[in-house]
Amino acid sequence: MRNTLLQxxxxxxxxxxxxxxxxxxxxxxxxxxxxxxxxxGRSLAIRHVDAGSCNGCELEIHAxxxxxxxxxxxxxxxVASPRHADVLLVTGPVALNMxxxxxxxxxxxxxxxxxxASGACAAxxxxxxxxxxxxxxxxxxxxVDLVIPGCPPSPAALLKGLLALMxxxx
Amino acid sequence: xxxNPHHSPASETEWREASRRLAxxxxxxxxxxxxxxxxxxxxxxxxxxxxxVEVGCGDNAFPSVAAAHAPAVRLERAACDxxxxxxxxxxxxxxxLDHGRWPLRQPLGHEVPHDGAPDPYPFLEAKGxxxxxxxxxxVHAGIIEPGHFRFHAGGEAVVxxxxxxGYVHKGVDRLMRGASLERACVLAARVSGDSTVAYAVAFARxxxxxxxxxxxxxxxxxxxxxxxxxxxxxxFGDIGAICNDASFALMHxxxxxxxxxxxxxxxxxxxxxxxxDAVVPGGVxxxxxxxxxxxxxxxxxxxxxxxxxxVQLYDNTASxxxxxxxxxxxxxxxARRFGAGGVVGRASGRDFDAxxxxxxxxxxxxxxxxxxxxxxxxxxxxxVRIDEVGESLDLIEAMIARLPGGPVLAGLPSSGGACExxxxxxxxRGDVFAHVRLADDGSVARCHLRDASWFQWPLLEAAIEGNIxxxxxxxxxxxxxxxxxxxx
Numbered sequence: 001m002r003n004t005l006l007q008x009x010x011x012x013x014x015x016x017x018x019x020x021x022x023x024x025x026x027x028x029x030x031x032x033x034x035x036x037x038x039x040x041g042r043s044l045a046i047r048h049v050d051a052g053s054c055n056g057c058e059l060e061i062h063a064x065x066x067x068x069x070x071x072x073x074x075x076x077x078x079v080a081s082p083r084h085a086d087v088l089l090v091t092g093p094v095a096l097n098m099x100x101x102x103x104x105x106x107x108x109x110x111x112x113x114x115x116x117a118s119g120a121c122a123a124x125x126x127x128x129x130x131x132x133x134x135x136x137x138x139x140x141x142x143x144v145d146l147v148i149p150g151c152p153p154s155p156a157a158l159l160k161g162l163l164a165l166m167x168x169x170x
Numbered sequence: 171x172x173x174n175p176h177h178s179p180a181s182e183t184e185w186r187e188a189s190r191r192l193a194x195x196x197x198x199x200x201x202x203x204x205x206x207x208x209x210x211x212x213x214x215x216x217x218x219x220x221x222x223v224e225v226g227c228g229d230n231a232f233p234s235v236a237a238a239h240a241p242a243v244r245l246e247r248a249a250c251d252x253x254x255x256x257x258x259x260x261x262x263x264x265x266x267l268d269h270g271r272w273p274l275r276q277p278l279g280h281e282v283p284h285d286g287a288p289d290p291y292p293f294l295e296a297k298g299x300x301x302x303x304x305x306x307x308x309v310h311a312g313i314i315e316p317g318h319f320r321f322h323a324g325g326e327a328v329v330x331x332x333x334x335x336g337y338v339h340k341g342v343d344r345l346m347r348g349a350s351l352e353r354a355c356v357l358a359a360r361v362s363g364d365s366t367v368a369y370a371v372a373f374a375r376x377x378x379x380x381x382x383x384x385x386x387x388x389x390x391x392x393x394x395x396x397x398x399x400x401x402x403x404x405x406f407g408d409i410g411a412i413c414n415d416a417s418f419a420l421m422h423x424x425x426x427x428x429x430x431x432x433x434x435x436x437x438x439x440x441x442x443x444x445x446x447d448a449v450v451p452g453g454v455x456x457x458x459x460x461x462x463x464x465x466x467x468x469x470x471x472x473x474x475x476x477x478x479x480x481v482q483l484y485d486n487t488a489s490x491x492x493x494x495x496x497x498x499x500x501x502x503x504x505a506r507r508f509g510a511g512g513v514v515g516r517a518s519g520r521d522f523d524a525x526x527x528x529x530x531x532x533x534x535x536x537x538x539x540x541x542x543x544x545x546x547x548x549x550x551x552x553x554v555r556i557d558e559v560g561e562s563l564d565l566i567e568a569m570i571a572r573l574p575g576g577p578v579l580a581g582l583p584s585s586g587g588a589c590e591x592x593x594x595x596x597x598x599r600g601d602v603f604a605h606v607r608l609a610d611d612g613s614v615a616r617c618h619l620r621d622a623s624w625f626q627w628p629l630l631e632a633a634i635e636g637n638i639x640x641x642x643x644x645x646x647x648x649x650x651x652x653x654x655x656x657x658x
Contacts, residue, residue, distance in 0.1 A: 056363025133341035
């Protein structure tokens with residue numbers, strides 16, 4: 001029975017990788033100043049920080065690990081500690097109750113490091129902009145290298161964003 | 171359940187009587203929230219008949235409900251933070267949502283400027299020889315929402331867990347105030363992203379109740395379809411994730427495929443993987459795509475073909491059962507007292523499902539079971555989810571087969587004067603309560619949305635007691651409470 005179950009996970013479920021000529025990927029890559037690949041090679045350790053999201057973004061970030069997107073084939077993986085991370089993937093409009101936790105996570109991440117603001121809230125606060133309880137986007141608290149738009153960004157969009165950060169502008 | 175509520179005049183006697191009935195188990199607390207100059211409460215009697223009670227807060231104080239009824243504690247603390255009220259004789263006077271980090275206090279009451287310096291937060295103590303504390307969070311190791319867990323442990327065993335939440339508070343209640351219905355619905359859809367459909371339906375039904383209108387029949391059918399797709403997507407995800415927390419990754423991988431297929435069917439049918447902003451007051455904003463019905467039918471066929479094998483795998487893997495059976499037991503009596511909704515309640519014998527017990531369309535015309543278990547452990551919570559997936563697949567087929575034709579959106583009256591309405595809707599996690607008060611100009615004067623997690627989080631503290639610290643992720647995932655849904 002377990003053999004049968006393992007079979008179901010084999011290709012062709014896996015989506016093909018977006019090429020360098022993918023317009024969405026190229027557009028994202030053109031916004032990246034310094035490609036991660038030139039500093040770190042073909043592997044990135046990612047630490048996710050929820051800074052006040054509605055948890056929609058987290059659902060799609062989780063989906064990156066499923067058999068369709070299979071994040072780890074690109075050398076991308078999520079790590080449990082900021083000390084092990086190259087990239088902080090920040091979601092949410094940065095609730096003021098999370099601001100210190102976010103800056104401390106950033107400070108705990110060793111150089112060189114990159115920050116991705118993932119989703120419309122992390123970009124600029126989105127529908128929560130103007131609230132007394134938020135800072136309004138990740139860039140208002142820590143330096144951001146790349147913004148991935150969407151509410152929430154689909155796994156395909158997240159993947160393109162992460163690959164764009166690796167490759168940078170060509 | 172979205173008709174204009176029975177309205178009780180502000181009276182302290184009636185308020186105290188309601189608290190007494192809650193404490194005596196004669197009624198269940200549905201929600202407790204602040205409004206302009208008053209506190210309000212929704213209770214349900216043994217069979218779901220909802221009533222509202224309120225009490226004026228003339229001197230900014232009101233008699234504490236939590237003093238007699240523990241499930242009210244956090245809702246009461248939250249209301250006091252937002253409105254600046256004082257609950258007289260409250261058992262816990264610590265702030266809940268307000269960590270002292272905002273530029274102001276009492277954002278919905280009489281605002282007071284604040285310097286944003288964090289307040290100290292004394293955790294409850296556990297005393298005994300050899301006890302130690304383990305602080306966890308707010309930033310956790312996985313891809314999950316932030317919150318702080320303070321464990322007191324004796325060796326490996328948890329003696330006390332205390333949760334501290336509020337980290338993702340975004341000020342939804344105040345953003346709602348004065349918002350147009352369109353904007354308010356967008357906000358409601360982002361209270362807890364995993365339940366975006368359920369929240370939008372709850373909000374829309376409360377508004378429709380206030381305005382005295384009804385959505386077209388086809389809209390009800392489509393709302394039901396979306397709600398059931400949301401339910402199975404989350405249940406697939408949770409069943410896999412719970413097993414993954416017991417280091418059984420194979421189940422996680424397969425359930426991840428079913429979840430992804432569900433989201434893709436949702437995208438094909440309604441244009442968005444999570445179906446955000448698809449439900450609006452008056453009906454739905456998107457009709458079923460031409461090939462949407464077939465995409466959903468294909469999903470049901472695939473789930474019927476593969477899911478039973480996964481259930482068998484779960485049932486026949488002794489090493490996995492060893493982790494889930496007897497772990498994190500929630501006693502039936504506690505589940506009843508706290509009015510625990512959803513899977514958490516039904517796995518501990520609380521036979522309540524808003525779809526069946528406070529019926530609303532399209533469920534009022536459909537037959538389905540609300541599966542329950544009595545054991546209250548992680549295993550029972552997995553089985554309730556498994557059984558609910560089966561019921562939902564049947565419901566989805568029936569809904570597609572019976573989907574009425576016609577329009578999907580009814581026009582809203584321009585302004586019906588000040589009015590209010592409420593609704594109780596079954597999300598995948600449990601019942602979502604929505605209360606909406608509209609102003610003369612048709613904008614939102616006050617919108618209160620209560621997630622099922624308000625009553626489930628405290629029960630997790632009880633369920634983990636005596637378990638080993640290493641089983642906490644397993645227990646936590648089997649509850650799968652929303653952080654954002656309570657922090658608002």
